[in-house]
Structures are given as C-alpha cells and as structure tokens.
Amino acid sequence: MGWAETLLLYGALIGGFLVGGVLIGATIGIVGIVGVTLAAGTRLWPTFGDIIWNTATSFTLVAIPLFVLMGEIILRSGLARRFYGGVADLLRGVPGALAHTNIVGCAAFSALAGSTVATAMTVGTVAVPEMRRRGYGDLLTLGSLTGGGCLGILIPPSIPMIVYASITQTSVLAIFMAGILPGLLLALTFVIYIAMRVLLQPELAPTGPEEEEAPRSRLKGLRDCLPVAILITAVIGSMYFGIVTPTEAAGFGCLLALVLGLLYRDLGLRALTEALRNAVVTSCVVMFITIFAQFLSFAVVTSGVSRGLSGALADAGIGPFAFFCLLILIYVAVGMFIDGLSIMLLTVPVLFPVFEVMGYDAVWMGVVLVLLIELGALTPPMGLNLFAVQSISKAPLGVIGRSSMPYAVIILGFCLLMYAVPQIALLMPDLLRH
Numbered sequence: 001m002g003w004a005e006t007l008l009l010y011g012a013l014i015g016g017f018l019v020g021g022v023l024i025g026a027t028i029g030i031v032g033i034v035g036v037t038l039a040a041g042t043r044l045w046p047t048f049g050d051i052i053w054n055t056a057t058s059f060t061l062v063a064i065p066l067f068v069l070m071g072e073i074i075l076r077s078g079l080a081r082r083f084y085g086g087v088a089d090l091l092r093g094v095p096g097a098l099a100h101t102n103i104v105g106c107a108a109f110s111a112l113a114g115s116t117v118a119t120a121m122t123v124g125t126v127a128v129p130e131m132r133r134r135g136y137g138d139l140l141t142l143g144s145l146t147g148g149g150c151l152g153i154l155i156p157p158s159i160p161m162i163v164y165a166s167i168t169q170t171s172v173l174a175i176f177m178a179g180i181l182p183g184l185l186l187a188l189t190f191v192i193y194i195a196m197r198v199l200l201q202p203e204l205a206p207t208g209p210e211e212e213e214a215p216r217s218r219l220k221g222l223r224d225c226l227p228v229a230i231l232i233t234a235v236i237g238s239m240y241f242g243i244v245t246p247t248e249a250a251g252f253g254c255l256l257a258l259v260l261g262l263l264y265r266d267l268g269l270r271a272l273t274e275a276l277r278n279a280v281v282t283s284c285v286v287m288f289i290t291i292f293a294q295f296l297s298f299a300v301v302t303s304g305v306s307r308g309l310s311g312a313l314a315d316a317g318i319g320p321f322a323f324f325c326l327l328i329l330i331y332v333a334v335g336m337f338i339d340g341l342s343i344m345l346l347t348v349p350v351l352f353p354v355f356e357v358m359g360y361d362a363v364w365m366g367v368v369l370v371l372l373i374e375l376g377a378l379t380p381p382m383g384l385n386l387f388a389v390q391s392i393s394k395a396p397l398g399v400i401g402r403s404s405m406p407y408a409v410i411i412l413g414f415c416l417l418m419y420a421v422p423q424i425a426l427l428m429p430d431l432l433r434h
Contacts, residue, residue: 006303007309024342026292028296048295048298064283067159072279073267084123086220086225090222095195095202096204098131098134099144099205102124104191107155110153116153120145120148121388121392127141128392128393137201137203138403139204139403146400150375154182155180159286160340165366167293167344167349170366173245177240178363182418193407234253238252289345293349297349301349306350306353309351320358320359323358324419336383343376363425363426368415371415
C-alpha cells in the first residue's frame with residue numbers, strides 16, 4: 001500500500017471513529033496500532049510498550065500536571081478575583097474599562113492557567129455578572145471573553161506548546177519564550193479593537209465612572225494586582241534567565257501559588273482538594289491522548305506517510321506561502337469539529353516533516369500552530385471558548401459566535417503578520433541564545 005492510500009485510510013478511520021462517538025485518545029491509538037500493523041505486521045508491537053514508558057516518564061511532560069496544578073490553585077484561592085478587581089480599578093475611567101480588563105485579565109491568567117477554556121471561564125465568572133450590572137452590551141462583553149481566552153495557550157506556560165515540543169523534540173523554553181511577544185501584541189490588538197468598537201458604538205459601554213474614587217481605587221487596585229504579578233514574573237523570569245528549567249519553574253510556581261493562597265487566607269482545605277483533583281483529572285486526560293498520539297506518530301514514520309507527503313509537495317512545486325495558506329484552511333476546517341490539543345496531536349506527526357521541507361523554523365511553527373488552534377476555539381460548532389462562555393452567561397450561542405468573529409478575523413490577520421515578520425516570534429528565543 002502506497003503512502004497516499006495509507007494516509008487516506010488513516011483519515012477514513014479517524015473520521016469514522018469520531019463520527020461513531022469513539023473518544024479522540026482511543027481513536028488516535030487505534031489508528032496508530034492499525035498503521036504499524038499494516039506496515040510491519042506484529043513484530044513492532046513491543047515498541048508500543050517502550051513508547052508508553054518513555055512518554056509517561058518524560059521530564060518535559062512532567063511540567064504539564066505541575067502547571068495545571070499551579071493554575072488550579074490560583075483559580076480557587078481567590079487571587080483570580082482579587083486580580084481582576086485590581087485591574088478594573090487601575091483602568092477606571094477608560095472607555096469600555098471592563099472590556100479592556102477582560103483582555104488584560106486573560107493575558108495575565110494565560111501565564112498561570114495554560115488553558116484557553118480555563119482562562120475564559122475564570123475571567124468570565126467574575127466579568128459577566130459585573131459587566132451586565134454596569135450596563136455593558138453582551139456583544140462587547142462576551143466577545144472580549146472568548147477572544148481574550150484565546151491568549152490562554154499563547155502566553156506561556158502552555159500545555160499545547162509543551163506537547164508540541166515533546167512531539168518535535170524542540171526546546172520547551174524556546175517555544176515558551178517565542179510565545180511571549182506574539183501574545184502581548186495580540187492582546188494589544190484586541191485592546192485597540194475594543195477601543196475602536198466603543199468609540200464607534202458608545203451604547204455598548206456605560207459612561208460616567210466615579211472619578212472621585214479613582215485615586216483610592218487605583219492604589220487598592222495596585223495592591224490587588226501585586227501577588228499575581230509577582231508570581232508571573234517569578235515563573236517566567238526564572239526560566240528566561242536560565243535559573244530553572246520549564247519543569248522546575250512549574251514546581252516553583254506551584255509552591256509560590258500555594259504560599260500566596262495561604263498568606264491571603266483564601267485557600268481552604270476544600271479548595272485545595274478540588275484543585276488537586278482537577279489537576280489530576282486534566283493531566284490524566286492530556287497524558288492519555290499524548291501517549292496514543294505517539295502511537296500515531298510511530299505509524300506515520302513506519303508507513304512512510306510523512307516522507308511521501310513531503311516529497312509530493314516538493315515535486316508539486318507548492319511554495320512556502322501557498323502551503324501556509326493551505327495550512328490555515330486545514331486548521332480552520334478541522335478546528336470546527338475537534339478541540340485544539342487533539343488537532344495538534346493528530347496533525348503534527350504527519351505535517352512536521354513537511355514544515356522542515358518548506359524551510360519553516362520549528363520554534364516559529366509551534367507558535368503559529370498555537371494561533372491556529374486559538375482560531376479553532378472561536379469557530380462553531382466545536383469552538384470550546386464559545387461553549388465555555390455560554391455556560392457562564394446563558395446567552396444564545398449565535399450571539400456569542402457573532403461577538404467572537406472580529407477576534408477570529410484578528411487572529412487570522414495576525415497569523416499572516418507572523419508569516420511576514422517571523423521575528424515577532426523569534427526575537428525572544430534569539431535574545432535567550434545570546
């Protein structure tokens with residue numbers, strides 16, 4: 001069987017299993033086993049045991065449960081609510097202040113949670129009732145949460161970035177650093193869009209803030225923002241200056257988050273137990289899918305699919321930019337039906353050799369794929385951010401989708417900007433190397 005027929009068979013099996021309701025992790029694993037069996041019979045089956053062991057004991061992947069736990073402690077300790085209130089106080093008097101607060105809050109929590117949905121839900125739980133009480137329109141409120149939540153996997157730490165680094169054998173630290181500047185620039189773009197939207201449609205945001213309370217509120221806001229700012233600086237700064245590895249930074253972040261939660265007396269035994277439980281559940285799901293994704297990766301290499309696809313594209317004369325545009329279309333289409341992490345685990349083993357043939361930098365490509373995954377989180381019917389915000393706001397999914405579309409367009413434009421100016425992602429890793 002040739003590589004093209006094998007690739008079609010993989011696609012048909014994956015589509016059939018998913019339509020039949022099989023879990024994505026099991027689907028990937030079954031297809032991987034079938035692929036290896038077709039290519040080499042049963043003689044390579046013992047290798048599956050080695051894959052399970054090597055993946056489960058990977059020092060790189062140990063960072064995932066630690067970063068998840070750090071985020072859970074922050075979310076359940078009251079520091080999240082305190083930080084959001086502090087940012088709102090600092091932005092008091094700015095037109096559409098709470099919408100801007102959503103973006104800033106999401107950008108900050110993306111450096112703690114490492115998850116798009118967790119970021120959107122954390123900020124949204126506080127923001128939706130408060131913004132409705134103050135008279136903000138849902139079109140402004142809900143879009144700022146779904147769009148801002150996308151920053152959750154772009155600004156490090158990021159679970160998809162760790163998984164990508166594990167699959168491609170790329171430096172986790174380099175990819176983390178590569179995500180910082182694009183994440184901040186994308187957040188700034190969202191803020192500019194909100195400012196223009198409020199200027200053009202002032203009825204979406206209330207006017208007349210309590211200016212007489214501003215000096216006192218801003219001082220209080222600064223105090224409330226300080227703990228989270230210290231945690232973010234300590235975790236990312238310690239990695240950047242080479243003091244700790246990403247995995248060690250995750251452990252250090254957990255300890256610091258626990259200390260801050262106890263100091264502010266917001267972290268009780270029940271909240272800590274829930275944080276531990278959720279961290280275990282989330283980490284098990286991620287590791288389950290990741291292990292079986294390695295099965296698929298092994299099958300792709302064994303069957304020669306990646307080599308054949310790379311050669312076919314090279315022979316067809318498809319240029320790097322044309323392939324980049326095709327890649328965007330593929331990820332937008334697939335993102336309508338599959339969650340972001342699963343998309344990465346399904347596609348990277350097949351496409352990474354093609355990226356190398358096209359001359360794409362592996363670190364830069366990791367950031368681009370995260371951006372495309374973010375785009376999928378905003379596109380129905382599978383856009384997880386849409387459902388996350390709907391569960392909080394109880395607003396119609398159509399309204400949430402309409403409010404999210406401008407942010408999807410911004411992300412799409414930002415992907416093209418990244419292609420035109422790759423140093424947006426590569427500047428920080430280059431500085432790190434020097």
